[in-house]
C-alpha cells in the first residue's frame with residue numbers, strides 16, 4: 001500500500017517546503033490545525049474546500065494509526081500501528097486529580113536489554129522518527145479530550161506532562177527526540193514547557209554529554225536501579241559501555257550548564273537490588289548532584305527472570321527499609337504509584353511489537 005507523506009509532527013518550515021509554491025500562510029494554517037488536533041483535512045475550515053481536497057490527495061495527516069485502546073482507572077494505553085506494520089505503545093496516565101501525563105515511546109522495541117523490562121525482552125526493531133513520537137502525544141491528547149469533552153480539544157495543555165519513558169532508550173535516538181521536543185516546545189505551536197518534559201534514560205554517556213552541551217534542557221531521569229556497578233552490569237548490560245562514573249560526570253555537566261534537578265529512578269526487584277548496599281550505593285552516586293530518588297516497585301511482566309529465578313515484586317518491608325536508608329543519608333525520596341498495571345501500561349510492562 002502506498003503511503004502519502006504525513007504532516008503531523010513536522011516543523012512549520014518543512015510543511016512550507018512541502019507545500020511550495022503555495023503561499024506560506026497555507027502551511028501556517030495546516031500547522032495550526034495539527035496543533036489543535038484535527039483528524040482530517042476536511043476539518044480545516046479556513047482553507048478552501050478544493051485545496052483541502054488537493055492536500056488530502058497528496059498528504060496524510062498522520063503516518064500511524066490507533067490499533068486499540070486499553071483502559072483502567074488510572075491509565076489509558078494506546079497500541080499504535082506504524083506505517084510499516086510494527087506496533088508501539090503510548091500511555092495516558094491520570095493521577096486521580098485530572099492531571100494527565102503522556103508517556104511516549106522513542107523506539108520500536110529496545111536494544112538496551114534491561115532484565116526487568118518487558119520491552120527489553122522484545123529486542124530492537126527500529127528507531128521512531130520525530131513525527132511518530134509527536135503523533136503519540138496528539139493521539140493521547142485527542143483521547144483525553146474525548147474523555148473530558150469536546151471543548152478540551154482546543155486546550156493545548158489538557159495534558160500537563162510528557163514523560164519519555166515508554167518503549168526504547170531515548171538517548172539512542174537523540175536526533176529524532178530533539179526534533180519531537182522542538183515540535184512540542186515551539187512557542188508558535190504546542191508551546192509545551194521544557195520543564196514539563198522528562199526524558200528517562202538508562203544512562204547513555206554520549207547522549208547525556210550531548211544534551212549537557214547542546215540541550216534541550218528538558219528534565220532528565222536516570223534509570224539507576226542500583227549504583228553497585230557489578231550488579232548493575234548484570235541488570236542493565238549497557239552499564240559496561242557506560243560506566244557510572246562517566247554518567248555522573250555527564251549529569252554534573254548538565255546541571256552546571258543549566259539543567260535542573262535529576263530524578264534517580266530505582267526499580268526495586270524483590271531480593272535483588274533491595275540490599276542495604278544498593279541503597280548506600282545510590283546515596284554515594286547522588287553526592288554532589290541535585291537529585292530526587294524515585295522508588296518504583298517493579299511491575300510484574302511475564303517471563304522475566306534474573307540468574308535463573310523469576311523476578312518478584314519487592315515486599316512492603318523491603319521497600320520501607322530501602323527508603324528509610326536513603327532518607328537517613330539525607331536524600332529526598334518519592335515513591336511512584338503503581339499506575340497502569342491493569343492495562344500492562346506501567347513502567348517496564350510495555351510489550352507490544354508485532355502482535
Ligand code: SF4
Pocket residue numbers: 110111112113114117118119120121166167168169201202223348
Ligand atoms: S528499561 Fe528502558 S532502556 Fe531498559 S530495556 Fe526497557 S525500555 Fe530499554
